[in-house]
Amino acid sequence: MSNGFQGVDLIGDVHGCAISLCLLLDRMGYRRIDGVYQHPVRKAVFIGDIVDRGPHIREALHIVRGMVEAGQAEIIMGNHEYNLLCYLTPGSGVDGYLREHTPRHQRIIQQTLDQFSGHQAELDDYLEWFMQLPLFLETERFRAVHACWHQGLIDRFRSEQGGNRIDRDFLHRSAVPESFEWEVMDRLLRGTHLRLPNDEVIVSKDGFKRRFFRTKFWAEDPQRMGDVVFQPDPLPEHIARLPLTDSQHADLLYYGPEQKLLFMGHYWCEGLPVPLTDNIACLDYSAVKYGKLVAYRLDDEKVLRKDKFVWVDVAREVGRLDTELGS
Incomplete structure (x- = not known):
């Protein structure tokens, strides 16, 4: 690292x-100096989804943003930061916003809205910060993305956006189903x-009805x-x-073993953290559901x-200190 x-x-x-x-950072040798967690020789990279569901969202954002702005960490956007942006950004959608205000969408972000009640200026400031978050990171040795590395979409995004961040126009276009911008996000x-x-x-453990199921993008010959x-x-x-049909095969991706190390979150893994393959690791082990907050x-x-x-x-x-409101 430089x-x-x-x-x-x-x-x-x-x-x-x-x-x-805080416990995880402390376990890895980070110490809070002048209000910012830092390590003498290491840097943190957050895989996104700092907001929603948990009891201390504002505090978590403060820790992460402080580290990023002090040069002690980097962060990529998660789908929950993106969803919150769309939910609160006026647009031409059904409800006058980029993300429809359905009961399901409201339920997902309710903890964030509740904990920012009375702190609107602070929330607005974080929304502006979310707009600056990269969608992915790539170094000589590793890649990081919240859910899936799609080389074709990333190559086109880099070409059209000139980097790894969205802008306000891209955000609005991403609300149009089946558009390139929608597909990227x-x-x-x-x-x-x-x-x-x-x-x-199928009904998930948290009560959501789903008509789709999440899939691997590293299965070689499913x-x-x-x-x-x-x-x-x-x-x-x-x-x-x-059996998978030809059209279903066409919808699947394949991230091969010859590619760079890849880190992601998003998938609510369970059990003992281990690599998915020799070059892919998921770091989401359901911390907010009494699982594990994991780092590599x-x-x-x-x-x-x-x-x-x-x-x-x-x-x-x-x-319950960190997984229930009112703790």
């Missing part, structure tokens, strides 16, 4: 778990997915739907056994190692 940094600590979805974040921030057959619906599902909620067995401590390795993960077990170490 500027004196010798290693990178990539941190998964925080979702307002500020207490867990959907794929990079939400990942790949397939529609459930025969208009079937044959059935069960070969590509990547989410905590399993597919019903009769769906998992169905990257040095000079070319193959990901399971012993490089470090985490805070929220249920055991933090409990």
